[in-house]
Every structure is written in C-alpha cells, then in structure tokens.
Amino acid sequence: MKTVHIIGAGLAGSEAAFQLAKRGYDVHLFEQKPIKKHPAFKTDNFGELICSNSLRSNDIHNAVGLLKEEMRQLDSLIMEAADKTKVEAGSSLAVDRELFSQDITEKISSFPNVHIHYEEVKDIDINIPSIICAGPLCEGALSGAINKLCGKDYLYFYDAIAPIVEKDSIDFSSAYYKSRYDEEGSGDYINCPLNKEEFEIFHREVVNAKKIELHDMDDEVYFEGCMPFEEMARRGYKTLLFGPMKPVGLEHDGQRPFAVVQLRKDNAIDTLYNIVGFQTHLTFGEQLRVLKLIPALKNVSIVRYGVMHRNTYINSPRVLNAYYQMINYPNIFVAGQISGVEGYVESAASGLYAALNMMQYLDKGNIEKSLKADTMMGAMAAYISDEHIEKLVPMNANFGIFKSEYQGGKKEKRNYYVEQSLKNIREYKESLCEYNHEKNLD
Ligand SMILES: Cc1cc2nc3c(=O)[nH]c(=O)nc-3n(C[C@H](O)[C@H](O)[C@H](O)COP(=O)(O)OP(=O)(O)OC[C@H]3O[C@@H](n4cnc5c(N)ncnc54)[C@H](O)[C@@H]3O)c2cc1C
Numbered sequence: 001m002k003t004v005h006i007i008g009a010g011l012a013g014s015e016a017a018f019q020l021a022k023r024g025y026d027v028h029l030f031e032q033k034p035i036k037k038h039p040a041f042k043t044d045n046f047g048e049l050i051c052s053n054s055l056r057s058n059d060i061h062n063a064v065g066l067l068k069e070e071m072r073q074l075d076s077l078i079m080e081a082a083d084k085t086k087v088e089a090g091s092s093l094a095v096d097r098e099l100f101s102q103d104i105t106e107k108i109s110s111f112p113n114v115h116i117h118y119e120e121v122k123d124i125d126i127n128i129p130s131i132i133c134a135g136p137l138c139e140g141a142l143s144g145a146i147n148k149l150c151g152k153d154y155l156y157f158y159d160a161i162a163p164i165v166e167k168d169s170i171d172f173s174s175a176y177y178k179s180r181y182d183e184e185g186s187g188d189y190i191n192c193p194l195n196k197e198e199f200e201i202f203h204r205e206v207v208n209a210k211k212i213e214l215h216d217m218d219d220e221v222y223f224e225g226c227m228p229f230e231e232m233a234r235r236g237y238k239t240l241l242f243g244p245m246k247p248v249g250l251e252h253d254g255q256r257p258f259a260v261v262q263l264r265k266d267n268a269i270d271t272l273y274n275i276v277g278f279q280t281h282l283t284f285g286e287q288l289r290v291l292k293l294i295p296a297l298k299n300v301s302i303v304r305y306g307v308m309h310r311n312t313y314i315n316s317p318r319v320l321n322a323y324y325q326m327i328n329y330p331n332i333f334v335a336g337q338i339s340g341v342e343g344y345v346e347s348a349a350s351g352l353y354a355a356l357n358m359m360q361y362l363d364k365g366n367i368e369k370s371l372k373a374d375t376m377m378g379a380m381a382a383y384i385s386d387e388h389i390e391k392l393v394p395m396n397a398n399f400g401i402f403k404s405e406y407q408g409g410k411k412e413k414r415n416y417y418v419e420q421s422l423k424n425i426r427e428y429k430e431s432l433c434e435y436n437h438e439k440n441l442d
Pocket residue numbers: 007008009010011012013030031032033037038040047048049050051052053119120121122133134135136137138139142310311335336337338342343344345347348
C-alpha cells in the first residue's frame with residue numbers, strides 16, 4: 001500500500017486525507033490539536049471553521065458556487081458535510097459549525113487506512129510523499145522548515161493587499177495605458193486620472209471612510225512601512241499626491257493629470273489588475289464606494305478586496321507547479337490557504353485537487369490527468385502557479401481567473417463558463433475512473 005503524509009487536518013488536509021483514503025492509500029494524518037492549539041481554534045475537531053460559519057454563495061453562476069458544484073461532482077468530503085449540516089442562509093451555504101466538523105472528524109477517523117498522529121510536525125522529510133496543509137496560522141519550527149524548502153524568503157506571514165479588479169469593468173473612455181516615464185512595458189499599467197475637484201471629493205471620502213478594527217497582530221504590518229492608503233490620506237491632503245496617486249511621468253496627450261490611480265496587470269491572461277499602493281484596512285463596502293468615485297472605476301468590479309492581516313502563505317508562482325506540487329521537491333505538495341488560495345471552500349478544493357494529483361504521482365510518477373483553467377478548480381491552480389506573478393496575492397475563486405475565449409455579455413459568459421466547467425469536470429472524473437477500478441472501489 002502506498003503511503004502519504006498529510007500535515008494538518010483542517011479543511012484542505014481533511015479533504016486530501018479523504019480522497020486518498022477512500023482510494024485505498026495509506027494515509028498518515030498529522031494534527032497538532034489538542035497538544036498545541038492556536039488561540040483562533042476553539043475545538044479539537046478536524047475541518048474547524050475559525051470565523052464565519054458561511055461557505056458563501058451556493059449559486060453556480062457565482063464563482064465560489066461553481067467551485068462547490070465542481071467539488072460535489074468530485075465527491076468532496078467537505079461539501080458532503082456542508083450539505084448535510086447546512087442551516088438557513090438564503091442563497092449562501094452556511095453550516096452548523098459543530099456538526100460540520102464533527103461529521104468530518106468521524107468520517108476521516110472511520111477509515112482503517114488513516115493513521116492519525118496527534119503531534120506537532122516540526123520538519124519535513126523530502127523523501128516521504130507529503131501534502132502540507134498547515135493553514136494560515138502555521139508558525140514555529142514547521143514554518144521554518146517550509147521556508148527552507150521554498151528558499152529565498154518565499155514564505156510570507158502577512159497579507160497587505162490592495163484591491164484587485166476586473167479589467168472588463170474599467171471605463172477606458174477615461175483611462176489610458178502608460179508606465180511612469182515610459183520606463184517599463186507600457187501595456188502593463190492602466191492609469192485612471194482625477195482632476196482637482198474629483199481628487200478633493202475622493203480624499204474627503206477616504207478620510208471619513210469606515211475601517212475594519214485593528215487586531216494586535218495587524219499592527220506589525222503597519223509598522224513595517226506598508227501603510228494603508230486611507231492612513232496616508234489622513235496624514236494630509238498632499239500625502240497621496242506624493243505617494244500612490246503621484247501624477248509625475250504619467251502625462252497623457254501632453255497634459256499632466258492632477259492625480260492618477262495606477263493599476264498593474266495581475267495575471268498572464270490579462271483579465272485582472274491590482275491597484276498600485278492601495279493596500280487598505282477599509283471595510284469591503286467602503287472600498288467599493290470610494291473606488292467608484294474615480295471616474296474610470298465608476299463601474300468597477302472588485303474580485304479581491306484589500307486586506308491587511310495575519311496570513312502565512314508561500315509565494316507559489318516561484319515554488320509550486322499547477323498541481324500544487326513543489327517544483328524542486330516533487331514528493332511534496334502544498335494545499336490550503338498556505339498555498340495561496342483564499343477562503344474555506346478554496347482551501348478544501350485545493351486539498352481535493354492536490355490529493356488527486358498526488359495519487360497519480362504515486363502510481364505513475366507523473367500527472368497525466370489534470371484540470372485546465374476553464375474550470376474553477378483548475379483556474380485557481382493556474383493562478384497560484386502563474387510564473388508571470390512576481391509576488392502572489394492570496395486569491396478567492398472568481399471568474400476573472402477563468403480562462404476562456406468566449407466573447408459576449410456578462411450573463412451569457414457566466415452561463416457558458418458554468419456549462420464548460422461542469423462538462424470538463426465530468427470528463428476529468430471519467431478519466432480518473434481507472435484509479436477507482438484499480439483500488440476496487442467503484
Ligand atoms: C483569523 C482567520 C479568520 C478566517 N476567516 C475566514 C472566513 O470567515 N471565511 C473564509 O472563507 N475563510 C476564512 N479564513 C481563511 C481560510 O479559509 C481559513 O483559514 C481556512 O481554515 C484555511 O483552511 P486550511 O485547511 O488551509 O487551514 P486550517 O483550516 O487552518 O487547518 C490547518 C490545520 O493544520 C494544523 N497544524 C498547523 N501547524 C501544524 C503542525 N506544525 N503540526 C501539525 N498540525 C499543524 C492546525 O492545527 C490546523 O488544524 C480565515 C483565516 C484566518 C487566519
């Protein structure tokens with residue numbers, strides 16, 4: 001029987017353990033609770049939800065809703081537990097958190113081929129096929145060991161993220177392409193100019209906008225010199241004009257705008273842009289409200305809101321391939337929030353896909369059957385391993401990272417994406433059937 005080690009029995013680790021266990025692999029699951037428990041965790045169960053009890057939208061025309069459906073098609077443990085323990089929450093899927101994680105714990109524990117080790121893992125043996133799923137609160141010896149494997153300080157401890165927006169939602173009647181002093185590739189930056197009056201309104205609204213309350217852990221980001229743009233605005237009228245909204249070198253048609261918000265290309269398929277220097281602590285509603293005051297962003301669609309908080313994750317584009325496998329250590333896979341995906345469902349989905357890839361790697365030494373970026377699960381794996389991204393920003397499921405040539409209105413496009421993705425998932429599932437036959441589990 002082939003053996004896999006899984007480190008961490010959170011959402012990703014539990015899903016990965018289930019996928020491998022049900023196909024007959026020998027799974028050693030390492031979980032440090034209850035011996036060592038981060039204060040954010042309240043129970044000793046597997047698959048614990050540490051904050052909200054909502055797994056967000058259940059509508060398949062929404063990106064995270066589609067991701068859920070893909071997972072259901074691939075027999076996800078986390079989705080089964082969620083559907084079984086759901087509570088009323090409109091079009092969202094919310095769960096009774098106790099029953100949810102109890103169900104996951106019982107299911108995993110019932111497999112005779114899952115060996116549970118309640119201990120803190122401090123090192124990683126690169127000779128043992130392993131999936132690291134230690135989550136965003138990973139720290140201490142294990143984070144040191146992961147950092148060593150990643151090399152070059154590619155393990156980060158904080159998110160200081162500016163909003164990322166869909167290019168389709170930018171109004172190009174008032175935006176233009178140009179890099180500062182035309183020094184770098186001019187197609188990589190989109191500039192959104194403001195005149196004096198527009199800037200004054202923007203500045204006033206930012207200064208008065210509502211912030212998310214700071215926690216102790218977040219203070220460190222601030223003092224590391226990564227200042228939220230609303231804080232710069234509070235320091236004075238001119239601070240933004242000498243900072244991220246500086247117009248110098250961004251002249252257009254011979255004119256220098258009063259202020260400019262610059263957007264930098266965020267993905268290779270050129271559908272997402274991040275707002276340069278706009279890391280923020282504003283509430284999500286306020287981020288949308290103030291950004292809409294910028295003329296070129298009046299219809300902006302934000303796929304990833306800005307945040308500044310504790311979050312351990314690796315710079316996957318330099319470390320992982322699109323199978324969640326380490327480029328330099330093929331025995332080692334990394335899944336869950338620590339791999340650079342963002343959110344409960346996304347973490348579980350990455351655990352599921354990493355396990356299906358590990359399974360092929362164990363059996364054949366390579367991964368022949370994979371998902372492309374025209375499924376939500378494949379799109380996330382492609383995004384976190386996109387070599388064009390210099391420093392990864394952890395990413396939620398969203399249609400901006402979905403790869404498809406389809407041209408058409410937003411609604412038609414989404415219908416097409418859903419159809420395309422579910423068809424691809426069905427084909428992928430059929431292509432994996434041999435693994436179930438081999439293990440006699442059909
Ligand atoms: C404070 C906070 C709040 C969040 N709130 C939300 C939210 O409301 N909604 C949302 O969608 N996402 C949220 N997230 C993001 C993310 O979706 C969750 O953190 C999610 O639980 C990640 O799943 P995971 O499997 O990657 O990690 P986890 O669920 O954190 O699982 C990791 C497991 O690994 C274990 N472990 C860690 N180190 C070791 C070790 N050395 N040895 C053995 N075991 C170890 C841990 O005990 C834990 O059980 C939040 C993140 C944080 C930090």
